[in-house]
Amino acid sequence: MKRFLSSMIDGRGFDIGLVSLPLAFLLTLSGLPLLYNIVMSFQEVDMFSLGSFWRPFVGLKNYRDLFAQPETWPILANTATFVAASIAGQFLVGFGLALFFWTSFPGASWLRGLFLVSWVMPGLVVGAIWNWILSGDFGVLNFILRETGLIDGNIFWRSDPGFSLWAVIIANIWLGTSFNMILLSVGLSAIPRDLYEASELDGANVWQRFWTITLPMMRSSIGAIMALGLIFTLQQFDLFAAITSGGPNNASNVTQYWAWDLSFRQYDFAKGATISVIMIAFVMVASVVYVRSTRHEVRG
Amino acid sequence: MTAQIELTNVNKYYGAYHALKDIELSIRKGSFTALVGPSGCGKSTLLRSLAGLENISSGTLKIAGEVMNAVPPRKRDVAMVFQSYALYPHMTVEENLTYSLRIKGVAKAERKKAANEVAAVTGLTHLLGRYPRELSGGQRQRVAMSRAIIRHPKAFLFDEPLSNLDAALRVHMRKEIRALHDRLGATSVYVTHDQVEAMTMADHVVIMRDGVIEQQGSPLELYDRPANKFVAGFIGSPAMNFLPAIGGQDGRSIILDLGLKQTIALGRTVQPGQALSIGLRPEHIELAAPGEGILSAPVALVESTGATCFLTMATTPELSVVFNGRSVARAGDRAGLNFVPGSMHLFDAETERRLPG
Numbered sequence: 270m271k272r273f274l275s276s277m278i279d280g281r282g283f284d285i286g287l288v289s290l291p292l293a294f295l296l297t298l299s300g301l302p303l304l305y306n307i308v309m310s311f312q313e314v315d316m317f318s319l320g321s322f323w324r325p326f327v328g329l330k331n332y333r334d335l336f337a338q339p340e341t342w343p344i345l346a347n348t349a350t351f352v353a354a355s356i357a358g359q360f361l362v363g364f365g366l367a368l369f370f371w372t373s374f375p376g377a378s379w380l381r382g383l384f385l386v387s388w389v390m391p392g393l394v395v396g397a398i399w400n401w402i403l404s405g406d407f408g409v410l411n412f413i414l415r416e417t418g419l420i421d422g423n424i425f426w427r428s429d430p431g432f433s434l435w436a437v438i439i440a441n442i443w444l445g446t447s448f449n450m451i452l453l454s455v456g457l458s459a460i461p462r463d464l465y466e467a468s469e470l471d472g473a474n475v476w477q478r479f480w481t482i483t484l485p486m487m488r489s490s491i492g493a494i495m496a497l498g499l500i501f502t503l504q505q506f507d508l509f510a511a512i513t514s515g516g517p518n519n520a521s522n523v524t525q526y527w528a529w530d531l532s533f534r535q536y537d538f539a540k541g542a543t544i545s546v547i548m549i550a551f552v553m554v555a556s557v558v559y560v561r562s563t564r565h566e567v568r569g
Numbered sequence: 570m571t572a573q574i575e576l577t578n579v580n581k582y583y584g585a586y587h588a589l590k591d592i593e594l595s596i597r598k599g600s601f602t603a604l605v606g607p608s609g610c611g612k613s614t615l616l617r618s619l620a621g622l623e624n625i626s627s628g629t630l631k632i633a634g635e636v637m638n639a640v641p642p643r644k645r646d647v648a649m650v651f652q653s654y655a656l657y658p659h660m661t662v663e664e665n666l667t668y669s670l671r672i673k674g675v676a677k678a679e680r681k682k683a684a685n686e687v688a689a690v691t692g693l694t695h696l697l698g699r700y701p702r703e704l705s706g707g708q709r710q711r712v713a714m715s716r717a718i719i720r721h722p723k724a725f726l727f728d729e730p731l732s733n734l735d736a737a738l739r740v741h742m743r744k745e746i747r748a749l750h751d752r753l754g755a756t757s758v759y760v761t762h763d764q765v766e767a768m769t770m771a772d773h774v775v776i777m778r779d780g781v782i783e784q785q786g787s788p789l790e791l792y793d794r795p796a797n798k799f800v801a802g803f804i805g806s807p808a809m810n811f812l813p814a815i816g817g818q819d820g821r822s823i824i825l826d827l828g829l830k831q832t833i834a835l836g837r838t839v840q841p842g843q844a845l846s847i848g849l850r851p852e853h854i855e856l857a858a859p860g861e862g863i864l865s866a867p868v869a870l871v872e873s874t875g876a877t878c879f880l881t882m883a884t885t886p887e888l889s890v891v892f893n894g895r896s897v898a899r900a901g902d903r904a905g906l907n908f909v910p911g912s913m914h915l916f917d918a919e920t921e922r923r924l925p926g
């Protein structure tokens with residue numbers, strides 16, 4: 270007992286104690302639900318068997334049924350579009366802003382701080398604001414596009430099947446840009462200044478410095494931000510709930526919203542779980558990319 | 570004498586801070602020039618102004634005869650070795666060396682050939698495939714130098730390149746850098762805060778303080794005829810002794826004030842009664858038998874490295890003495906002292922300038 274206590278105070282016991290607490294927390298609140306979700310995707314679940322764990326196993330039936338539904342492939346395609354366009358938009362705008370603020374003009378750090386505002390806002394609030402901006406009749410976006418002559422008639426962003434997904438993408442890009450910018454700013458400021466001076470003396474102009482110094486030195490930051498971006502966009506739910514509710518007619522529906530809809534509105538828990546499992550596979554890939562890119566830091 | 574780098578009346582301000590004041594400097598083609606001075610005196614600022622990494626506020630800067638005031642660094646054709654080395658961490662040694670060639674659009678085979686040639690000279694051949702993080706401090710230093718050499722620039726600029734190395738390696742690299750300079754026939758400007766480095770490596774030494782060039786000349790000129798007390802105290806190790814004195818009434822002697830007064834005849838004239846500061850290098854004071862010599866004083870401390878002996882005399886101010894060999898005197902003994910004839914430097918106590926003549 271005494272040895273145990275002393276190892277708790279200044280030995281390995283302390284380390285193990287420190288690690289086990291969050292591990293236990295993770296296991297109960299994330300690990301078990303995850304497992305339960307996977308198990309459920311192989312079971313037949315209805316309103317009556319909802320309360321019990323031992324339900325009839327049906328093998329891959331849920332997966333087969335899911336892919337037999339006509340809306341499955343379009344929704345998967347929507348999800349891919351949503352993820353790709355959101356990540357690309359967030360990254361490009363975020364990187365542009367990070368580079369812009371990196372030039373450190375007076376008030377740069379102050380302004381950069383202001384950008385965090387978008388990050389602390391709840392998705393539902395952001396959605397509500399974008400609802401106004403995107404509104405078909407009196408929205409600001411339509412007004413700007415019309416005045417600049419880019420469009421003739423109003424676009425009904427939220428109810429036009431051709432635009433509804435893009436309405437959510439635009440809002441999501443706005444929401445995620447500041448996070449991208451902050452992370453990329455950190456990466457930029459970690460590049461030693463003298464590398465740029467050396468490369469400038471070696472004859473490189475601004476573009477050459479960007480391609481040969483900035484981008485390669487940012488590789489791990491960019492890998493991390495891409496992987497996190499994939500995870501965050503696959504999690505994005507609030508904006509769909511607030512802006513389009515997946516409509517019209519599934520035109521802007523994505524897996525994460527659909528899973529919720531199936532489980533909690535149509536009470537088809539098995540299919541909801543099945544979609545979630547498919548999403549888990551994608552997130553796993555992203556996590557591996559993330560871990561690898563943060564491990565391959567090239568510094569010093 | 571062709572000047573490779575020429576600065577006329579150069580000033581540099583950081584906001585209100587006057588970092589370089591009326592710099593006049595001409596650097597001969599093929600020479601090795603050292604900029605030396607205490608930390609914060611503006612050496613790096615001057616060097617970075619040559620490179621174009623800082624813009625001068627006024628004056629003219631010429632490199633190879635062309636005015637460079639507003640020319641960006643990449644068009645000045647000078648190479649710099651940074652104190653931090655500034656190696657590109659994501660590139661191998663070979664890629665580091667050939668970076669400038671790649672930017673210029675030189676073909677890959679040719680780049681490889683150039684890298685191999687330079688690596689053979691600097692002893693990096695077996696390290697070409699490594700990344701900077703896999704190199705020791707000395708090896709990184711070599712890579713930084715090679716990266717400059719491969720370009721055949723109009724001038725090499727060094728900013729305290731050896732300060733991150735240990736003492737033994739520093740002494741070795743000193744010789745190596747100088748040998749490379751001679752071999753390449755290059756023009757080099759070398760910043761250091763270490764006067765020994767400046768004295769041993771350079772043909773021309775520029776001593777700075779607070780943004781001002783205090784004196785410039787060959788190392789021995791500075792040693793033999795320092796223009797003021799600052800230069801006199803900065804050059805030489807151990808540092809020069811400064812003794813208060815006043816000009817004797819006959820105008821041909823001084824009265825030293827070392828606790829007790831001591832009259833010493835001079836081979837020159839001074840103003841009677843003028844307040845002076847007498848500079849005497851420790852190596853120009855000789856030990857004599859007790860009771861003999863110009864003056865006699867108790868020994869406070871004896872330090873010996875075996876080959877060289879450092880004595881501190883218990884006078885006010887203290888006198889340090891250095892000579893080769895072993896000391897017969899011990900702490901507490903009295904010893905006589907002689908000054909090597911003609912070795913006294915006379916400075917005005919007020920202005921700290923060397924007395925003319």
Ligand SMILES: Nc1ncnc2c1ncn2[C@@H]1O[C@H](COP(=O)(O)OP(=O)(O)O)[C@@H](O)[C@H]1O
Nearest residue numbers: 583586588606607608609610611612613614615
């Ligand atoms: N970018 C800068 N902005 C303001 N002051 C500077 C800057 N760079 C250097 N200084 C000041 O100029 C003086 C000279 O600096 P520097 O040339 O680096 O000295 P050193 O002789 O040690 O190399 C210092 O007092 C320093 O504080």
Ligand SMILES: [Mg+2]
Nearest residue numbers: 612613614729
């Ligand atoms: Mg410096």
